[in-house]
Amino acid sequence: MTDNILHDLFSALQSCVAMIAVAESCTGGQLAARITAQSGASAIFERGYVTYTNQAKQDCLGVPSAMLDKHGAVSLEVAEAMAQGAVQNSNAQIAVSTTGIAGPDGGTAEKPVGLVCFGFAIKNGDSGAVKHLFTGERSTIQKQAVDFAIKLASQTLHEKVINAS
Secondary structure: OOOHHHHHHHHHHHHHHHOOOEEEOOOOOOOOOOOHOOOOHHHOOEEEEEEHHHHHHHHHHOHHHHHHHHHOOHHHHHHHHHHHHHOOOOOOOEEEEEEEEOOOOEEEEEEEOEEEEEEEEOOOOOEEEEEEOOOOHHHHHHHHHOOOOOOOHHHHHHHHHHHHO
């Protein structure tokens, strides 16, 4: 990821006077770390959740157990619910989430290693999810997922908040 994308996220959040929350599974806190490594993060970063287990997703973010049972943790439905839970349980105006299979184990034909689902939610507004298949080793997949999540947050702010004003 270029520094421009992270700068775009900071600028978009600052222009909206908004803060972001993150909910992570497969990235294990790396998304929060990436954002907070930048000077000025305290003005735009509200909180982060690392919910690696299904129980943590339920306890911290309110993801329904029936949804996890039906779709699995790595699904568009769960990614969206994670983002919704993060924005509802915080003072942030937007949240993004990551849930996926970073490998090297755990992949199946339906959900291969490298599959990451991303959710977004705007407080009292839209939410949704997208998925992407990354390649490489575990650390590479996690880094690509963090980069993608930052880009998704920035794009969501521009499309759903800034351009809608």
